[in-house]
Amino acid sequence: MRLLVVEDEKTLADLIKEGLEEEGFSxxxxxxxxxxxxxxxxxxxxxxVLDIMLPEIDGMEILKSMRNNKITTPVLMLTAKSDVExxxxxxxxxxxxxxxxxxxxxxxxxxxxAVLRRNFKEASNIIRIAxxxxxxxxxxxxxxxxxxxxxxxxxxxLEYLALNKNRLLTRTDITEHIYNYEFDFDSNxxxxxxxxxxxxxxxxxxxxxxxxxxxxxxMIKEEE
Amino acid sequence: xxxxxxxxxxxxxxVMIAVLSVLSIILFLSLRNIVYKPIDSSLLKRAKSIDSxxxxxxxxxxxxxxxxxxxxxxxxxxxxxxxxxxxxxxxxQIRSLQGETLxxxxxxxxxxxxxSKNFKRFENxxxxxxxxxxxxxxxxxxxxxxxxxxxxxxxAKILNNFTLLLFASIALIMIASAVGGFVVSNRALKPINDIxxxxxxxxxxxxxxxxxxxxxxxxxxxxxxxxxxxxxxxxKAFKQQKRFISDISHELKTPLSVILMQADMALKKERSxxxxxxxxxxxxxxxxxxxxxxxxxxLLASLESKYxxxxxxEVSLEDLIKEAIALFAHKADKRGxxxxxxxxxxxSVKADRITLLEVFSNIFDNAVKYNKENGRxxxxxxxxxxxxxxxxxxxxxxxxxxxLSKITEEFFRVDESRSKKTSGFGLxxxxxxxxxxxxxxxLEIDSEEGKYTSVKIFLPIA
Numbered sequence: 012m013r014l015l016v017v018e019d020e021k022t023l024a025d026l027i028k029e030g031l032e033e034e035g036f037s038x039x040x041x042x043x044x045x046x047x048x049x050x051x052x053x054x055x056x057x058x059x060v061l062d063i064m065l066p067e068i069d070g071m072e073i074l075k076s077m078r079n080n081k082i083t084t085p086v087l088m089l090t091a092k093s094d095v096e097x098x099x100x101x102x103x104x105x106x107x108x109x110x111x112x113x114x115x116x117x118x119x120x121x122x123x124x125a126v127l128r129r130n131f132k133e134a135s136n137i138i139r140i141a142x143x144x145x146x147x148x149x150x151x152x153x154x155x156x157x158x159x160x161x162x163x164x165x166x167x168x169l170e171y172l173a174l175n176k177n178r179l180l181t182r183t184d185i186t187e188h189i190y191n192y193e194f195d196f197d198s199n200x201x202x203x204x205x206x207x208x209x210x211x212x213x214x215x216x217x218x219x220x221x222x223x224x225x226x227x228x229x230m231i232k233e234e235e
Numbered sequence: 236x237x238x239x240x241x242x243x244x245x246x247x248x249x250v251m252i253a254v255l256s257v258l259s260i261i262l263f264l265s266l267r268n269i270v271y272k273p274i275d276s277s278l279l280k281r282a283k284s285i286d287s288x289x290x291x292x293x294x295x296x297x298x299x300x301x302x303x304x305x306x307x308x309x310x311x312x313x314x315x316x317x318x319x320x321x322x323x324x325x326x327x328q329i330r331s332l333q334g335e336t337l338x339x340x341x342x343x344x345x346x347x348x349x350x351s352k353n354f355k356r357f358e359n360x361x362x363x364x365x366x367x368x369x370x371x372x373x374x375x376x377x378x379x380x381x382x383x384x385x386x387x388x389x390x391a392k393i394l395n396n397f398t399l400l401l402f403a404s405i406a407l408i409m410i411a412s413a414v415g416g417f418v419v420s421n422r423a424l425k426p427i428n429d430i431x432x433x434x435x436x437x438x439x440x441x442x443x444x445x446x447x448x449x450x451x452x453x454x455x456x457x458x459x460x461x462x463x464x465x466x467x468x469x470x471k472a473f474k475q476q477k478r479f480i481s482d483i484s485h486e487l488k489t490p491l492s493v494i495l496m497q498a499d500m501a502l503k504k505e506r507s508x509x510x511x512x513x514x515x516x517x518x519x520x521x522x523x524x525x526x527x528x529x530x531x532x533x534l535l536a537s538l539e540s541k542y543x544x545x546x547x548x549e550v551s552l553e554d555l556i557k558e559a560i561a562l563f564a565h566k567a568d569k570r571g572x573x574x575x576x577x578x579x580x581x582x583s584v585k586a587d588r589i590t591l592l593e594v595f596s597n598i599f600d601n602a603v604k605y606n607k608e609n610g611r612x613x614x615x616x617x618x619x620x621x622x623x624x625x626x627x628x629x630x631x632x633x634x635x636x637x638x639l640s641k642i643t644e645e646f647f648r649v650d651e652s653r654s655k656k657t658s659g660f661g662l663x664x665x666x667x668x669x670x671x672x673x674x675x676x677x678l679e680i681d682s683e684e685g686k687y688t689s690v691k692i693f694l695p696i697a
Contacts, residue, residue: 020489022517026496033503064485091488092481113492116499 012127012167013037013188015054017047017073018062018089027060030116031123035150035163035170037191044068051077055187056084058127060119063090063101071104078105085130087122089114124148131174138173141233143212143220145173154212164189165208168201172221172231181228205229240420244413251412252405259401266397270390274368275357282372282383285327288315289379318342324386326367332378348382360384366391426452430459442470482646483532486660490521490528497521531662534593535645538669545587545673549697552582552616552623559595560614563603571609578616582623585697586674594670595625597663598690602629604659605688622676623696628689634682642680643668667692 014036018024021042028038039054041047044065051059051073059077063070074086085107090097098109107126110119124147128136136148144153150166152159161169167189172180182201190200205221213219222230317325318340328339328348336347349360354371361367367384374381433446445463448456501514560574567574584591602612610630617624634642634649641647646661664680667690671678676694 020493022521023489023493023496026493026500030496030500030503091485091492112488113495116496116503 012057015039015056015059017041019065035167039192048073059086061086085126159211168204177232179230243420244416255405278370278383282381286374326384328382330380490525494518494521528660535666547585549583550586550588553578563599567603572606574612576614580618583697584694590670594667597667598627606631622693625692633684633688635684
């Protein structure tokens, strides 16, 4: 999952980025409203963590412009204000959730996951594809009851495929959603990661779940 | 009496009573005059006629005057027949000057007309339950008094009725006017009630609304508009307060989030001791910053109610400025900044030493913080009129033109990212302005971006 954090307090933004990356997200950071709005409008993020009080353009304005430009990326608002009015108006202009400062990292993470799950229309934290089981909250993967250890990048790829199961994902889709801005798009790192993931998920099983669509991309599905 | 309505009613009732009383007295007196004048003149005519009859000897009774002349008269005279019946309305009685009865009319029967030594020419008397108009006519030559009376029962009745009517109508008018007054004053006061209803609808939620002057009488427009002005001032103060509180919460919660996040991150999983150390250092740094911020905010808040607690004494500006500079000499030195002091006039001001020191500390802090490396700070003190003017001019990064007017607002920072580097809170100049104002002085800030900032403080000379 690729996230954007728009927060003017540099230390806080960097800490959030660090924490979320440890959780397997790829994270971009914008330190002011202008940059935040530009990135939100030009990159396909899965979620934006947006502070309300920002220099240049405030968070409410960014959210409004995003929604006016039909960008439906889920948005989690952060604010130091605890007014109910603020909360209501943020939700009214299209925020998906709202978090009041100060907050703990666990709370932020839980809210991000909840918003993402809602956005991918998953009712529970557990996704099952045939005998493959993915726990979004603990990031544990099992196949046929056997635990599989994955690296953060492999997990991110599997999670993205699973959340979009039965849908064809191009290489660009995948790079854009599991790597951040600093990533070099020309490399074949996606193919390498997919190969490694296949080794862990599909190699010992007769039924293959990850499918290649030649020249286009990959998808995860139950039936052959 | 606190009710305007009651006051109005009582006041104009009193005026009404006075006017109506005078009017009714005049009416009564003139009516009485109208009623009695013809009676009086007819009585006089009759008296004179009897007198002349006596003189002409046409009376058939006789008596002697003081000269021994004998008079007599008779009732057969047809001019006297009106006095002859017991039912007649006219009476006469002839008395000597001593009051002795010489003759009287038949209409009197056995009764006598009243007589006293100090009689008046005309009087009203009660006689057998009748009201009589009595004329005491003195004939000085013949030394006799002709009393002649007329039964004025009818006229008295008219007068009585008229008086009654007067009283009744006064009472009626009073009642009508009291009721009318009540209605009128109610109507006059209705706009006030309307306004107070409108005022009641205003709470802290809709302070920005004003009371419309539509339908408000001209006389109350002044009240409404001054009330609206007050609302505006209240709204401004309220909004300022609200903004200040929301700013405070932002300024406090953001570093608090950093601290919490830093701690969370450190505790999330096993870290190296270096990582723990860095986290703790970062937490400490943020905590230090927060406690400084809280101190500044408390100072600013306490200034609002500070005035009564300040102790004013004569303070030498030169000494105070040198004291403040000493606090920043080290910091300035580190950045290679030189500080020049130019005392053109020695000035003393009436000031609270400690708070005034806070002013110069803040200004020098800014002058050092926002200066260029190896820059300069020029401090001058001079007199202008009844003010001492202190100018602190730096060779720093300056303030953009559009920010100059907002520079003293609480939490205003010229550039967020820049202030993050220099760890300002945006409170220093707010504090300076407030303190200078508490000393009845004023603050002037002038700047050119990239060149200089000049802060001038005007303080009344002691």
